[in-house]
Amino acid sequence: MTPQTGTQAIDRAARLLTLVVQSEEPRSFTSLAEDSDLAKSTTSRLLQALERHHLVRRDRDGAYRPGPLFTGYAARHDPVDDLVQVAEPTLQRMGDAVGETVNLSVPRGETVVQVAQVDSTYRLSATNWLDVDTPPHCSALGKVFYAYGTLPLPTGRLERRTGRTLTSRTALERDLAQVVRRGFAVTHEELEPGLSAIAAPVRHRDGAVIAAVSVSGPTTRIEERIDELSRLLVAETKRLSAALGYRPGKARKDGAA
Amino acid sequence: MTPQTGTQAIDRAARLLTLVVQSEEPRSFTSLAEDSDLAKSTTSRLLQALERHHLVRRDRDGAYRPGPLFTGYAARHDPVDDLVQVAEPTLQRMGDAVGETVNLSVPRGETVVQVAQVDSTYRLSATNWLDVDTPPHCSALGKVFYAYGTLPLPTGRLERRTGRTLTSRTALERDLAQVVRRGFAVTHEELEPGLSAIAAPVRHRDGAVIAAVSVSGPTTRIEERIDELSRLLVAETKRLSAALGYRPGKARKDGAA
DNA sequence: CTCCAGAGTTCCATATTATGGAACCTAACT
């Protein structure tokens, strides 16, 4: 299944390429040679081959950056599709661990769109579901986007869905402040009786909140496990954010095996 | 400068990788082996190495698709940055050819943002200039976005900037219909006396107009060369659209309700 | 159930290919 042999040159070239693509800063020749433990001559030959094939390019300082094959790919693709790809393992893992519905959503316009979901049968389904019937202030996902300023706060009045819906602006703002403090949002039957959810932000390289992940299910099941669920949710969204290039503080990255 | 030697394995692997990344459809093992003229055994070994390094992945049908290194890169990057990278050669070439200012713009919110520019000194400069002072209906770029429905038509009244500004909705709509018919937009001193411009759309893989390129300069110089300039502009924007994956003819559009 | 074809993987003797130390180049400093 895995011939680790007969591919030394490719293994080395791939290692160099990964170094270039993964690091956000352009890499110098020397730093690449050191980090990959290759002789200068070998590094030079491999990088030249990669450059010839448009996998890397050199900027005017001579530093290596991802090449036209990467920029072209990125320009051709909807970043949301790629977010879904990257998030898939996270969602799958969470679905397996908690046995509840897990959702990945992004903001669009003034509202929230679900872009992937793992339901309680553990099956991943890619959705593109603009849920017009869920006002953001009633959903955990929406609260995350409000709390971190990704969606502008609603200007009209706050529709009441259940007895627990937050309908006053001060109540909502107090809740949003708590979201930021805790790092995740909670809704207890604010959209629908019997339904609860928690959600946490996914951050991008520049720190912007670009998506959110939620776990939702019957209030009884969610409430009794809320500590466990929120810990898992926050851990997984942090990990996903890291995969997207977000570095809280200054973190050094090493070979994530 | 270019040792074409000592890198056979990498050259071959890069060829395979390029085939996978460039084709929008997933590629089967056999089609890759044929198109690259490699023995089955070699193809197998190389693809396994690429897969091990996350450069390609196999979907559940066994077909090869771009791997996590590509999707991860795309998810981490602003697609506009990558658009600028891809468009750079186009803009440079046009600037050299026409000796006038060339602009690349994208829509944002309700207006137009310039993201790259080659001025008449032929120097490329990356800008990120939200030109609040240019209402889209007075600019060739804005007209392109209106004409192809990328920007919603303005709801308020149309501000008059010069004697030639189109201020009536019917005049504007007639002009926009002509833009679609001709394939490019023209403004003759509608923003500022003495200034003229032409602009054409850049299309994305799914056919959506995601950007526009303009050539602008003094009315005297623009008007006398308008045939030449528009031919070049349309040819170059078509080429750029093709580089972004647009295939005129098969206008595929997925119903994303 | 058996046979066949298509798709892909593994094996292994061979020689072609990648390797890396040393020499070399070229700016940028001093």
Add this chain to the structure above:
DNA sequence: AGTTAGGTTCCATAATATGGAACTCTGGAG
């Protein structure tokens, strides 16, 4: 003119990739 840092080229060597053939697996068709 001298030095260093960053990078490229050379070339004898042996380690590496190669590809034909054998093999496995899967899904029909008879």
